[in-house]
Amino acid sequence: MTAPRSTFIPKHVCPIFILSMEPIFMKKRLYSVLAALLLSLPLMPASAADKPVLTIYTYESFTSEWGPGPQIEAAFEGQCNCDLNFVALDSSIGILGRVQLEGDNSPADIVLGLDTNLTAIAANTGLFQPHGASNAPDNLPTDYSSDTFMPFDWGYFAFVYDKNRMAEPPRSFEALINADDDIRVVIQDPRTATPxxxxxxxxxxxxxxxxxxxxxxxxxxxxxxxxxxxxxxxLFLEGEADMVLSYSTSPAYHQIAEGADNYAAAAFDEGHYMQIEVAAILKNAPQPELAKDFMNFIQGPEFQGIIPTTNWMYPTQKSAEPDGFDGLIQPTNAFLFSAQEVADNKDAWVNEWLSASVR
Amino acid sequence: MSVNTPLSHYFQSNSRYVIGFSGVFALLLLAFICLWTLFGTGLSVALLTQMMHDSYLAHVIVITVKQALLSVCFATIIGVLGALAFHRRGRFFGRSILLLTCFSAMIMPSTVAALSLLKLWGQSGLIAQTPLAIFLPDRLGLWSVVLAHVFFNAPLVMRVCLTALDSTPLSQRRSAALLCLSPWHYWSVIDWPTIRAVLPAIMGLVFLLCATSFSLVLMLGGGPSVTTLEVSIYTSLRFEFDLPKAAFLSFLQLVLCGLLLQLFGKTRHSISALSRPEGIFVTRADASSLLMRLCDGTIICGIILLNIVPIMLLIFASDLTSGLPLLMTERFWSALTNSVTLAIGASFFALILAFLLGFLAYEAQLRDHHWVVKLCDFSQSVFLIIPALVLGTALFILLRAHMDVSANAFWILMLGNGLLALPFCYRLIVPALVRHLGETAPLVALWHIPAMQRYATIIIPSLRNEIGFALGLSAALSFGDLGIITLFGSQSFETLPYMLFSFLNRYGAKEADLLALILVLLAIGLYLGAQKAVGYWARHTAQVKSC
Incomplete structure (x- = not known):
């Protein structure tokens, strides 16, 4: 699936060049150029597949050059005699939406990148099957077990601030609420964004x-x-806000990847809410055996070793935690509603937030 | 036939009427099928009663209308003032560059545009570092949404009004110059009637664009108290996967926007002067006074501050070098190819639809069928009001049993983007087309010119300005669109905006700067290129025929 990087201009750019460079005043020429253009459009590169292909739907940042995708693909392909095909969709909600739209005909074997707030909704679609993997995570600060959804990383939500701009951040919701009015926070919409x-x-x-x-x-x-x-x-990095809702692991990115240590997460006394990201096998997976192998692979040292410094989340295996993560905040209390509680109450809670925000 | 048979009777063509009708019918049928498909997934009485008692929904409707009306008012005032200033100053150094840069706001990806606005108006922006900072509200909210909408739409209003003003008949302008009209008389006798003719259509369009605005509202709204129906449709579709609710909200939006559009009056024929060639500049009698010079200078500086400075700030503040390796990847080039072919395909599709609607409008006018003209006006904007995401989802559900939808994403995208560009195309093409069909009808009847030849040798060459402008604008809009592609896109089929959007999901997305700039420049390139190409082609055809 990896295409050679050396080709500078792919062949199918040519029709456009014809259109723009050739004089197109002759009608026949115009029509034929247009026809050629239109006909050449939907030609997708056909994959020469003699190996079985494992198709995994995930979110974009996972598969990007800087994300865990390429390394994980290489590692798994090295041991499975198969072709691993990541299909990148825009977000975790996009993944679930896509498999819901495709229903039983989905070409995907695995979805990777749902979180525990979505699992009950995902389970209710009836589109998933038990993962059957024997390896269990050992690094979660809370009890989580599911036959269907396999955790692959996790993190705490936290407010991130810039030490240069704010020396002493609030240490609790209480303090944030009672702080001077000049603290400016930017958050995401609960209806559209996981954080x-x-x-x-x-x-x-x-x-x-x-x-x-x-x-x-x-x-x-x-x-x-x-x-x-x-x-x-x-908006936060541009200076529009003093604090941004993100992950407690966000400062690790700035430290490890950029060498900047002025970003930190504010530890809240009340405790922090967790996010666990999971993978699951689709009921009608074309390659169920390969999919199960992958589920076992998720808890392996290779996968877990790649995750922390590419996806910037905690690994689910203690042994895989890198050094740079030592300096991160260690919440005393980790909150996590069960998936069912979230599914039952989410709409009501979102409405509560809406009316509180409009009031 | 009796003596009383109106002359127009002889120019009617039933086949053209039928063809036009089929176009409108197809549009409305598609809209109906979309909503019906989504309703069909389970509309219940419980949902309807729940929606009826939803106080937040009532708030959403009120705020949608409020922000859209405010945005339209400000965009119109600024656009008209700008047009007058540019018109009075005639030809001056940098005029066309200024106009083009203003216009590029329209085709920028909205997230990027919002960031560029904040570089000027935000808390750490340029203005906040000057003494003027005390005038800046310290929270985002209604004002910032309205500001962003003005940033996007005032150039559109300005462009339309300016072209209308520049194409006032030469005789009028000469008489005015001879009579030394005072500025007030100039305005009331010449400027205002000219502008009034084009305003309803463009205000209607701006209203629709603001009422269905989405990313900007979420980013700059300062919270869920400033929102639009479009946001609710998006969340019910993407997050709750509640298809009937999304369909119901779309239907609500359709009714609401349809009713409110009546406020702005008829769209028909109102932009007829939109893209006449910018011709001879006659110095206006009211242009030379010091007061007017100061006044125009201030307005033009204001427009520069409002529309051009943010774009410049974006370019200067961006880190272009770290995106360079991107240009070496095949992924970039294939996304580029997809985007360009998509834009070209979609713009031709929109053009063909606009022609069909034009036929219908013309024939209906000959027959005095006013309701058909109304239908025409309504159907062209249906897909601006029904969100592209709703269209895409419905098509996905309809087609998934019959084909691999993802593999055919291109065609669905072309359809969606074409429909999105139709309202622009319609406003540019139809008034001119109707006028030309009317003007050339006696000639065609007299010489028995066959239909195809009529279009190839008369209509298309003489409408080359309109066609070029419509194609360019549609291509640029379609090029920057990030609607349906979020449903169908994947790394095997992506467009440049989708690629940009997917970069914006991780830390340190430095390549995004360069990509955004390329996106804007290419959109401008398409916009200008289409106009040049059509102009060249039409001129050459006309020359050949006249030999």
């Missing part, structure tokens, strides 16, 4: 029935609520 939903559940874990009032008290600090994680994070 946004994480914050909603975090507030709910801490404040329960009082969450709506607390949201209202927090609102004056919130600069804006963005659609996705990147929008919020870049």
């Amino acid at each position: 946004g939903l994480g914050l909603l559940l975090w507030m709910k874990s801490v404040y329960g029935d009082k969450a709506a009032d607390m949201w209202q008290a927090l609102n004056p600090k919130i600069v804006t609520v963005t659609k996705g994680w990147w929008d919020a994070y870049s």
Whole structure:
């Protein structure tokens, strides 16, 4: 599936060059050029597949050059005598949406990148089968077990700040809410972004029935609520906000990849909400055996060793945790609602947040 | 036939009427099928009653309308003022560059545009570092959404009004110059009637664009209190996967926008002067006074500050070098190819549809069938109001049993992007087409010119400006679009905006800067290239025929 990188201009660019360079005043020429153009469009490169192909749907950043995808692909292909094909979709919600749209005809074997807030919804679609893997994670700060969904990494949601701009960050929701009005926070929409939903559940874990009032008290600090994680994070990096809702592992990226140690996550006394990312096998997977092999591979040292410094999350195996992660905050308390609780209450809680924010 | 048979009767063509009707019918049928498919996945009375009692939904409707109307007002005022200033100043150094740069805001990816706006207006932006900072509100909210909408749409209004002003008949302008009209008289006798003719259509379009705005609203709205129906449709579709709810909300949006469009009056014929060639500049009598010079200078500087400075800041602040390796990857070139072919395909598709609707409008006008003209006006904007994502989802569900949808993503995208560009194409092509069909009808009847020859030798060459502009704009819009592709895209089929969007999901996405710049430049290139190509082709055809 990896195409040679050396080709500078692929062959199918040519029709466009014809269109722009040749004089196109002759009608017949124009028509034939257009026809050739249109006919050449949908020609997809056919894959020469003599090996079985394992198709995995995941989110884009996983498969990007800097993400874990390429290394994991090489590692697994080295041991399975198969072709691993990552299909990158825009987000974890995009993955679930795609398999829901495709239903029983989905060409995917595995989806990788759902999180525990989505698993109950995913399980209710009836599109998944037990993973049957024997290896279990040993690095989760909470009990999590599922026959269907295999954890592959996890993290805490946290507010990230710039030490150069804010020397003393708030150490709890209480402190954040009562802080001076000049603290500016940017968060994500719980309806469209995983961290946004994480914050909603975090507030709910801490404040329960009082969450709506607390949201209202927090609102004056919130600069804006963005659609996705990147929008919020870049607003923060651009200086539009003092704190951004992200992961407790975000500073590790700046430290390890950029050598910048001025970013840190604020540790909150109440505790932090967790996100566990999982993979699952589709019921109608074309390659069920290969898929099961991959599920075992997930807990192996190779996969786990790649994850922390490419996906910037904690590995699910203790032994795989890199040195740079030592300096990260260690929450005393980890919150996690069960998948079923989230599925049952999410709509009501989102509505509660909406009305608290509009009030 | 009796003596009373109107002359127009002789120019009617039933086949053209039928062809036009089939176009409108296909559009409305597609809209109906889309909503029906989604409703068909399980519309329940419970859902409807729940929606009726949803207080947040009521809030969403109110705020959607409010921000859209505010945006339209400001965009119109600024656009008209800008057009007047540019018109009064006539030809000056940098005029066309300024106009083009203004216009490029329209075709920028909205996330990038929002960031560029914040580089100027944001808390750590340029203005915040000046004493003017005290005037900046310290939270994003309604004002920032309206500002962004003005940034996007004022250039469009300006461009339309300016072309209308530049094409006022030479005789009028000469008389005005001879009579030494005062600025006020100039405005009330010449400028305002000219602008008034084009305003309803362009205001309607801007209203639709603002009411269905989505990424900008989420990024700059400052929270869920400033939102649009489009946001709710997106969340119910993507996050809740509640298809009937999404269909219901789309239907609501369709009704709401359809009704509100009536506020702006008829779209028909209103932009007829839109893309007449910019001709001779006559110095206006009111242009030379010091007050007017100051006034125009201020307005033009304001436009530069509003529309051009953010784009410049974006370019200067961006880190272009770290994106260079991207140009060596095959992934980039294949995304580029996909985007360009898609843009060209979609713009031709939109053009053909616009012609079909034009036929219908013309024939209906000959027959005094006013309701058909209304239908025409409505059907062209249906797919601006029904979100592309709804269209895409419905098509996916409909087609998945019959074909591998992902492998045919190209065609669905072309359809979707073409439909998205149709409202622009329609407004550019149809008024001119109707006018030309009317003007050439006696000639054609007299000489029995066959239909095909009529289009090849008369209509298309004389509409080359309109066609070039429409093709260019559609291609540019389609090139930058990030709608349906989020449903169908994957690394085996991606477009440049999708590639950009997928970069924006991880830490340190430095290549995004270069990619965004390439995206904007290519969109401008397509926009200009299409106009040049059509102009060249049409001129040459006309020359050949006249020999």
